[in-house]
Structures are given as structure tokens and as C-alpha cells.
Amino acid sequence: MDFDNQGRIRLKQIIESSLKNGDHVYVIPFASDVNPLSENQNLFSNYVKFQGQPEDVEKILNLFPKGETGLENTDIQRAESFVYRGLAEQNQCRFNENQPIKPQSAVWITDAPLLTKPGIKSSVWVETPAESPFRQKDSFESRERQQWIESLPISKNSQTITTHNNKTYNLTVVDILPTVQEFCTPAPGGQKICSVNSYIFNQLWFPVFLFICSGVSLGIVAIYWFSLRRPWRLRIDMGEEYGSEARQLKNGERLYLGGDRGRPRPIELPGGDESRGYLERKGNKLILTITRQGTLSYNNKTSNSFRIDTTNRFTIKLPDYEDNSLKLSITVKK
Structure with missing residues (x-):
């Protein structure tokens, strides 16, 4: 040919x-x-x-x-x-x-x-x-x-x-x-030893392990992604005189503490319209930023920014208001 x-x-x-x-x-x-x-x-x-x-x-x-x-x-x-x-x-x-x-x-x-x-x-x-x-x-x-x-x-x-x-x-x-x-050999107790079974295990355990790890990783990523998409519900309790409010906080949003005009629905506080600071959600973190020094405190610390522990109820105090008697008790439900 x-x-x-x-x-x-x-x-x-x-x-x-x-x-x-x-x-x-x-x-x-x-x-x-x-x-x-x-x-x-x-x-x-x-x-x-x-x-x-x-x-x-x-x-x-x-x-x-x-x-x-x-x-x-x-x-x-x-x-x-x-x-x-x-x-x-x-x-x-x-x-x-x-x-x-x-x-x-x-x-x-x-x-x-x-x-x-x-x-x-x-x-x-x-x-x-x-x-x-x-x-x-x-x-x-x-x-x-x-x-x-x-x-x-x-x-x-x-x-x-x-x-x-x-x-x-x-x-x-x-x-x-x-x-x-396939080759199978008799074994004690009426059993048989077959070479394909061990071969399949030896060939597949690592790919299966990687598949499981990939599945777990994808599951973790999916859970994390959905957690970012889900809004948090905040319950702010300011005592009998000022009552309480419920707010939602999405990823990337800020909740202003104090009533600056033009701010979207700030938490109204005594002491004028100027904002004292804000709570900001960054992913699954909650950050307190103080814009007016000395008007807010968290855990009796002096700083301009705090990462809030949201696993438990937390308190933000207003130290300049009537001998530190006003405070915001906040609960976060994710």
C-alpha cells in the first residue's frame, strides 16, 4: 500500500x-x-x-x-x-x-x-x-x-x-x-482476597481525598459567601429614657452614632446633631470608628478605632454625658 x-x-x-x-x-x-x-x-x-x-x-x-x-x-x-x-x-x-x-x-x-x-x-x-x-x-x-x-x-x-x-x-x-x-485468592474464614479491590483503593484514595477536600473547601467558601450576603440584625438598647431600636447592617454599610444631617437613619443621641462615630461592617467584622475624640468609649479604652467582639452583647458608653450614665447596649444577630 x-x-x-x-x-x-x-x-x-x-x-x-x-x-x-x-x-x-x-x-x-x-x-x-x-x-x-x-x-x-x-x-x-x-x-x-x-x-x-x-x-x-x-x-x-x-x-x-x-x-x-x-x-x-x-x-x-x-x-x-x-x-x-x-x-x-x-x-x-x-x-x-x-x-x-x-x-x-x-x-x-x-x-x-x-x-x-x-x-x-x-x-x-x-x-x-x-x-x-x-x-x-x-x-x-x-x-x-x-x-x-x-x-x-x-x-x-x-x-x-x-x-x-x-x-x-x-x-x-x-x-x-x-x-x-481480576485475580482472587481463597483466604481463611471463607473469604477471598482480590487484587482489584486493593488496586482501586491505592489508585483512588488520593483523588477521593482531594475531591473531599475540594468539596469541603467549596462548602466553606459557599457558607462564607452566603454569610457576607446575609444582613446582620442589630438591637440597640439605650435604657428606659431613650428606648431601643432595631437596625439591619449589610456588608460594607455604616451605622452612624449621632444625628448628622444627611446621614441615612443614624442612631439619635443627645448632645447635638453631630455624629460621634459609626459602626461599620467589613465582611464578618464589625468596626467602631470614633470621629469625635472622647465622645464614645468601648471597654474603657481610648482609641479612634476598635474591632468589636460580636459573639456577645457589647456596650458603647458616652463618657461626656451626665457622668457616663448613658450607654448603648448592642446585640448582633447574624
């Missing part, structure tokens, strides 16, 4: 859009035997590790045969048996080494029929050698291949490509979901 520019373009699309960093790529020519162009038959030990670089794409494309290679008598079922079994063994090795198993794909560039039933007649595919065991439906090789096809979660997607000399072949992608074979 002449692997022309159209085929290279389509393969380049597959490589650039489908491969992920760290993926292993094997290129296996086949005919009557698997990879007759290579003396080294341990094919799955030789691969290109894709790292997402442009040179990786070219390195993979350069592994494909160019022009006529003299490959004839294509034993497609032998090639399938070798590839599907080999890919499954790669995941089994990862499983045994407690490494993450991966989804895998076989990209077939051939006009041979794929995923046929056991045994293959010349009317279906003439190239398979007459002496091939895959010609026989009940041969060990045919039954083994069929078992791999049936046991692996396989899906196929194929498209016909026409070359510049009017020859046709199929570009077929066979996707194989990550899967491993």
Missing part, C-alpha cells in the same frame, strides 16, 4: 488531537507475520513517548513505512490477536506494578477486514496464508483471538481513504477502555 500524503495528514490529525502527554506510541507493520520489517520481535518494548512537541509528531510519522514495502499475504487476524493481547498485557503490567491503567487505541491502516468472526474464508479476505491457523474456526489461535475481542471493551470507527493512484484502504481506530483481569 502506498502511504500517501492524505494518509499522513489524517494520521497527523489523530496524533495532534488524540494523544496526551506521556502516551506510548507503537508502530507495527504486518503481513503474513507480525512486523516482518523488524528483527526485534519484542515490539511493545519499543515505543515513542509522546510529550506534545512538534518533533514528537514527526518522529511518529517517520516510523511508518514509505512507498511499497513488499508486504504481502496479510494475516490480519494474527495481527489483531497480537495487538489486542499486547495492549491488554501493557495494562496488566501497570496493574501489577500498582500504576494507573490507561485507555488505549489501535489505529489500523489497511484494507483488510477487522474484528471478523473466528476463521476467515478467501471470499472475505484472500491474502491470509492457507496454512494460517486463523483459517480454522476452532483452532487455538482463532479461539484465543476471539476471547480477547469479546473480553475487551472495544469500539471501532472507520473511514475509507482513496490514494492518488485510486487504491483504497481503511483508516480504522479501535478504542479499548482501560481494563484488567
Whole structure:
């Protein structure tokens, strides 16, 4: 088969859009035997590790045969048996080494029929050698291949490509979901020890831990966000003479203590219209700022600004008013 520019373009699309960093790529020519162009038959030990670089794409494309290679008598079922079994063994090795198993794909560039039933007649595919065991439906090789096809979660997607000399072949992608074979061993008390259970725990405990931590973090953030959106309710008690008031305080709002004209609904205090200070909510903090020195006090401290403890009822005194007899007792309900 002449692997022309159209085929290279389509393969380049597959490589650039489908491969992920760290993926292993094997290129296996086949005919009557698997990879007759290579003396080294341990094919799955030789691969290109894709790292997402442009040179990786070219390195993979350069592994494909160019022009006529003299490959004839294509034993497609032998090639399938070798590839599907080999890919499954790669995941089994990862499983045994407690490494993450991966989804895998076989990209077939051939006009041979794929995923046929056991045994293959010349009317279906003439190239398979007459002496091939895959010609026989009940041969060990045919039954083994069929078992791999049936046991692996396989899906196929194929498209016909026409070359510049009017020859046709199929570009077929066979996707194989990550899967491993389970091994269970009898244990005392009628129990069984199964390797997949411990493998799943070892592989998933950290992602699950991160998921739980992320969920808790998102929950904390959501609670905090809603707490900022929820207005506080303040109850200000000024004794029998002046009574009490209820106010709401949203995040970023101020409640002025003293009646400056133009201020939105200040707490009216004796001693003129000028404001003595204000309570300001900043997130979940309550700040008392004194704008007229000596006219307000909190916990008998002298300062211009205080962070108020809102967990309990607190008191703001007016030290300049009738021997410190007037005070504001404030309760905050969040």
C-alpha cells in the first residue's frame, strides 16, 4: 500500500488531537507475520513517548513505512490477536506494578477486514496464508483471538481513504477502555482476597481525598459567601429614657452614632446633631470608628478605632454625658 500524503495528514490529525502527554506510541507493520520489517520481535518494548512537541509528531510519522514495502499475504487476524493481547498485557503490567491503567487505541491502516468472526474464508479476505491457523474456526489461535475481542471493551470507527493512484484502504481506530483481569485468592474464614479491590483503593484514595477536600473547601467558601450576603440584625438598647431600636447592617454599610444631617437613619443621641462615630461592617467584622475624640468609649479604652467582639452583647458608653450614665447596649444577630 502506498502511504500517501492524505494518509499522513489524517494520521497527523489523530496524533495532534488524540494523544496526551506521556502516551506510548507503537508502530507495527504486518503481513503474513507480525512486523516482518523488524528483527526485534519484542515490539511493545519499543515505543515513542509522546510529550506534545512538534518533533514528537514527526518522529511518529517517520516510523511508518514509505512507498511499497513488499508486504504481502496479510494475516490480519494474527495481527489483531497480537495487538489486542499486547495492549491488554501493557495494562496488566501497570496493574501489577500498582500504576494507573490507561485507555488505549489501535489505529489500523489497511484494507483488510477487522474484528471478523473466528476463521476467515478467501471470499472475505484472500491474502491470509492457507496454512494460517486463523483459517480454522476452532483452532487455538482463532479461539484465543476471539476471547480477547469479546473480553475487551472495544469500539471501532472507520473511514475509507482513496490514494492518488485510486487504491483504497481503511483508516480504522479501535478504542479499548482501560481494563484488567481480576485475580482472587481463597483466604481463611471463607473469604477471598482480590487484587482489584486493593488496586482501586491505592489508585483512588488520593483523588477521593482531594475531591473531599475540594468539596469541603467549596462548602466553606459557599457558607462564607452566603454569610457576607446575609444582613446582620442589630438591637440597640439605650435604657428606659431613650428606648431601643432595631437596625439591619449589610456588608460594607455604616451605622452612624449621632444625628448628622444627611446621614441615612443614624442612631439619635443627645448632645447635638453631630455624629460621634459609626459602626461599620467589613465582611464578618464589625468596626467602631470614633470621629469625635472622647465622645464614645468601648471597654474603657481610648482609641479612634476598635474591632468589636460580636459573639456577645457589647456596650458603647458616652463618657461626656451626665457622668457616663448613658450607654448603648448592642446585640448582633447574624
